[in-house]
Amino acid sequence: MAAPGRRSSTFTRLLRHGFTDPSAAERLLDAPELAPVRDDPVLLEALGATADPDLALHQLVRLLEAQPEPAARRELLDTVIAAKPLRDRLLGVLGASEALGDHLARHCGDWRALVTYEPRDLHPGVAEFESGLAGADDPVSLRIAYRRCLLALAARDVCGTIDVAETAAELADLATATLRAALALAEAAAPEDAALCRLAVIAMGKCGGHELNYVSDVDVVFVAEPAEGADETRALRAATGIASHLMRICSETTVEGSIWPVDANLRPEGRNGPLVRTLASHLAYYQRWAKTWEFQALLKARPVAGDAALGEEYLAAVRPLVWQASERENFVSDVQKMRRRVVETLPPAEVDRQLKLGPGGLRDVEFAVQLLQLVHGRVDPALRSGTTLDALDALAAGGYVGRADAAQLDEAYRFLRSMEHRLQLYRLRRTHLVPEDEADLRRLGRSLGLRTEPVTTLLREWRRHAAVVRRLHEKLFYRPLLDAVAQLAPGETRLSAKAARERLVALGYADPAAALRHLEALASGVTRKAAIQRTLLPVLLGWFADSADPDAGLLNFRKVSDALGKTPWYLRLLRDEGAAAENLARVLSAGRLAPDLLMRAPEAVALLGEGAAAGLAPRGRAQLEQEVLAAVRRADDAVQAVTAARGVRRRELFRTAAADIVGSYGTEARPAEADQGALVDRVGAAVSDLTAATLAGTLRAVVRAGWGDTLPTRFAIIGMGRFGGNELGYGSDADVLFVHEPRDGVDEREAADAAGRVVAEMRRLLQVPSADPPLVVDADLRPEGRSGPPVRTLKSYEAYYRRWSLAWESHALLRAEFVAGDEELGRRFMELVDPLRYPARGLPEDSVREIRRLKARMESERLPRGTDPKLHAKLGPGGLSDVEWTVQLTQLRHAHEVPALRTTRTREALTAACAAGLVPEEHAATLDEAWVLATRVRNAVMLVRGRAGDTFPTDSRDLAAVGRYLGYGPGHAGDMLEAYRRTTRLARTVVEELFYGA
Structure with a gap:
């Protein structure tokens, strides 16, 4: 018995070395034969370095006790003490x-298999393992030899x-050697059968992929052929007997x-099919x-045992089928569904503990890698590896990931x-569940080298890696581009000149020679950039072709790619981020406006990757104004400040246009009426908010440059027309009124001069030629029109409206809304004009007649010569003007008694009029449909031509592009025009009744 002092010292040392039950360890070490272990600090330290020091010591004692003689025990202890490699290996395994x-403990001499030290670069292969299994002449000795090799x-x-x-x-090589040894035993047991077949x-x-676990089913397929002169039926029966015995x-x-x-359940027909088939039978099944x-599953197929020549024949026959599989209908979705089914079949209690099959587990990595391999590997042999990590490296090298x-x-x-390996190694049982027991988690964590708080660290690291896997699995496995690539014919995925030219012509490219030059410039070479382009382009070509001008789409894509070619995120975004590539294709081939905006700031491509809920969602007025004002503050002078404000406007115009295009072009079918209205409202609100923010920033810049922090007069901007109605289009001018009020103690003339200079400078800076679109x-619409001063005091407005205001001005003020500047002054202006636009006694009949005369005169005088009135979106019958004047006349007549009519927005006012019974429901629906359609036509013309217009284009390609925006496919421009005429004709009938009183 050890002295108390030594016991205490040993106890402390054991605790320090990681023993969880040092008392039990002390009792074991008190045995006289273990004195060398107890007294050797190096050995105790080696025990403490194992995954489970208590287990390592316990099993070392068992191994020593199992030695048949004292001399054998001394040999074992002496060798362990003297030879560090053996000590680390033996104790490492025991722990x-x-x-x-x-x-x-059963085969106490097998520890000598660990004596030989191998440098890192010497690893046994199949031949070495076969040598280790040699001499095993029955199943039991084979198991013993296998465990010795595994040790x-x-x-x-x-x-x-x-x-x-x-x-x-x-492990896969050891399995191969074992299968060969087992096959040899089975053939030796039935030599007559072995002679009948190959x-x-x-x-x-995993065995085929060279990535086997410690304990796993070894999946195999058996293929056989009759030996020369043998009957096929007898040969297959013989081969089946041998395979079953193996x-x-x-x-x-x-x-x-x-x-x-x-x-063998991965064979054709699974467990219901014959265990062994001929090569021809295998092929017939796979083909049909x-x-x-x-x-x-065949992706990992590898001949490992038996007739090598037959194995290679099998592989040569099935490999082409593997790389054609992605051409099957619904291939990508089938693989995705299969992965989802695996997760759905897991017991709920196991989902969060599954290393292999659960979300964020090994299968997520393997399925993502295999799907990418099968889609892209048909044209890229570098991807055809059965080993997951090698395939992942190849996918990264090729630019696919x-x-x-x-x-x-x-x-x-x-x-x-x-984690999986060390879990299975403990009891050599097939498991993929992370344990819940604290001791098991501690041993597992320590086995992975996590010595500080092993349980906490293990769980944290596991969750972190699982979250990464799940995120990247979702990103790669459900990548929209995959399905599109899989649907291409094999010849389309590699852009050889001949195949590409034929495809371009078939897709409708008007200038295939120019398109080929663009393709060559984008995809030639061996760079990673070119490799990614070669993946993207076959799909993009189809998306460009789904537009009215595929040539322009491809040209614009080349321009953007040239501008962003050295930007690392650009091609990665298109390859990885959801529908970014398809969105970009739609935007670049939809007309001139969006590509022109993008070319001036190509980095805006990043907006397309954030999704409709984020990147393409319009930003609110307050957020835009905050960004614009911040940019203005950072600028050195007014010119730089307004340039920055216009830059924000350009980017946000692109965001709005891109969202509009993606929302309109996303389907061949025409969007539902409710969706069309929502798109129109979103564009109108977004452009109006952006215009208001731009004016606020420009006002701040001009005031700061000329007067510092405070202008001598309060200043406000009132939006009018479609601006005040939050209904601006892409090419709309900003109709406004400017109002000011001298500050206390400031001379009126000085105030008026300051206000006039502000107006002039704002208008100048917003139209200075630059890369950014001007804002007119x-x-x-001010009092006295162009003959009156551009800016007035609030008192001047009050005096004018009291004495001189005409009916048309009350009409125009229906759309007035404060948009920028002094909020208090803006509020007071709105209070001033409310009685004019919402007259307390309604609208006198003489005013009604005057408004009708004005409308009729506008129709006859302002319509451009040579224009087909029925196709003029603004002034034509049933167009914007008809609907808006009808709604506004209703407001002038009834807004004093119907508060809901007191809005600047056309559709909102129409809804309120219908709810109040002032406009029949069917009439309101007819007017709303016509207004939305006419607005979409104007937006489409601006998007397609890059300049504003109120009529359908005469150029056939531009007309087709407008049709595509409105949801009409190729060859249906006539249907679009007829539908427009029909819609506006119905609206004009309602206008005749409601506005003109017919």
Whole structure:
């Protein structure tokens, strides 16, 4: 018995070395034969370095006790003490694997398999493992030899001599050697059957992919042919007997345990099909009946045992089928559904503990990699690896996966596989569930090198890697581009000159020679950029062709790509981020406006990758004004400040146009009426908010440059017309009124001069030629029109409206809304004009007649010569003017008694009039449909031509592009015009009744 002092010292040392039950360890170490261990600090330190020091010591004691003689025990202890490599290997295994400790206790001399030290660059392959299994002449001795080989392999693993990928590859090589040995035993047991057939064993799954687990089913397929002169039926019967015997040798459990189950259920027809087939039978099945998942499984097929020539014939025959699989209808969606089904079948209690099948598990990595391989590998042989990590490296090298994404997936996969390996190594049982027991988690964490708070650290790292895997799985596995690439014919995925030219002509490119030059410039070379372009372009060509001008779309794509070619995120965005590539294709081929806006700031492409809910969603007026004012503050002078404000306007115009195009072009069918109205409202509000923010920033810049912080007079901007109604289009001028009020103590003349200079400078700066589109500020709706001063005091407005105001001015003021400047002054102006636009006694009949005369005169005088009135969106019958004047007359007559009519927005006022019973519901629907359609036509013309217009284009390509925006496919421009005439004709009938009183 050790003295109390020494016991206390030993206890402390054991605790320091990571023993969780130092009292039990002390009792073991008190045995006289263990004195060398107890007294050797190096040995105690080595025990403390294992995954489970208590287990390692316990199993070392068992191994010593199992030695048949004292001399054998001394030899073992002396060798462990003297030889560090053996000490680390033996104790490492004993602390990590209870099952291998049991094996050593039964076969106490097998520890000598760990004596030989191998440098890192010497790893056994199939031949070395076959040598280790040599001499096993029955199933039991084969199991013992297999465990002996596994012992040495596990020792290399736990000591870090090999990494997780090398461990998996060695396990696959050991499985190969074992299958060969088992086949030899089975053939020796039935030599007559062996003489009748040629039998090849094809490894599938992880064994085929050189990435096997410690304990896993070894998936195989058997293929056989009759030996020369043998009958096929007898030969297949003989081969089936041998294959069945092989499976029993490996799978049956004895006192020595089992090796692993051999699973042949991946064969044609699964467990319902014959165990062994001829090569012709395999091919017939795959060509006629195989499902998508069966081709995915064949990705890892590898001949491992039996007739090597037959195995290679099998591989040569099925490999082409694997790389044609992605051409099958619904291939991508089938693979995606299969992955979802796997998750759905998991027991709810296991989902969050599953390393393999759960969300963020190993299968997420493997399925994503395999799907990308199968889609892109048909034209890129570099991707055709059965090993997950090698395939991932190839996908990254080829540009199919971003380098950062690939690195994160690689790191996560290695960590998860390491967890899986160490879990299974403990008892050599097939499991993929993370344990819940604290001791098991501690041993698992320590086995992975996590020594500080191993449980907490392990769980944190596991969750972190699982979250990364899940995020990247969703990003890669459900990438929209995959389905589009998979649907291309094989010749279309590689842009050879001849195939590309034929495809361009078939797709409707008017100048295939120019298009080929663009393709050559984009996709030639061996750079990563060119590789990604070669993946993108075949799909983009089809999307461009879905527009009225595919040539322009491709040209614009080349311009954007040239501008952003050295920007690392650009092609990565198109490849990875949702529908970004398709959105860009739609935007670039929809006309001139959006591409022109984009070319001036190509980095705005990033907006297309954030999705409709974020990147393309319009920003509110307050947010826009805050950004514009911040940009103005940072500028050195007024010119720079307004340039910055106009830059924000350009970017936001692109955002709005892109969202409009994506929303309109997303389907061949015409959007529903409610969707059309929502698109129109969104564009109108977005452009109006942007205009208001731009004016606010410009006003701030001009005041700061000329007067510092405070202008001598309060100043407000009132939006009018479509601006005040929040209904601006892309090419609309900003109709405004300018109002000011001298500050206390400021001379009126000085105030008026300051206000006039502000107006002049704002209008000048907003129209200075630059890369940004100009903003025309129109104040012609002011009192006295162009003959009156551009800016007035509030008192001047009050005096004018009291004495001189005409009916048309009350009419115009219906759209007045404060948009920028002094809020208090703006509020007071609105209070001033409310009695004019919402007259307390309604509108006198003489005023009604005057408004009708004005409208009739406008129709006859302002319509441009040579224009077909029925196709003029603004002034034509049933167009914008008809609907707006009808709604506004209703407001002038009834807004004093119907508060809901007191709005500047046309559709809102029409809804209120209908709710109040002033406009029949069917009439309101007719007017609303016509107004929305006419507004969309104007927006379409601006998007397509890059300049404002109120009539349909005469150029056939531009007309087709307008039709595409409105939801009409190729060749249906006539249908579009007829539908427009029909809609506006019905609206004009309502206008005749409601406005003119017909």
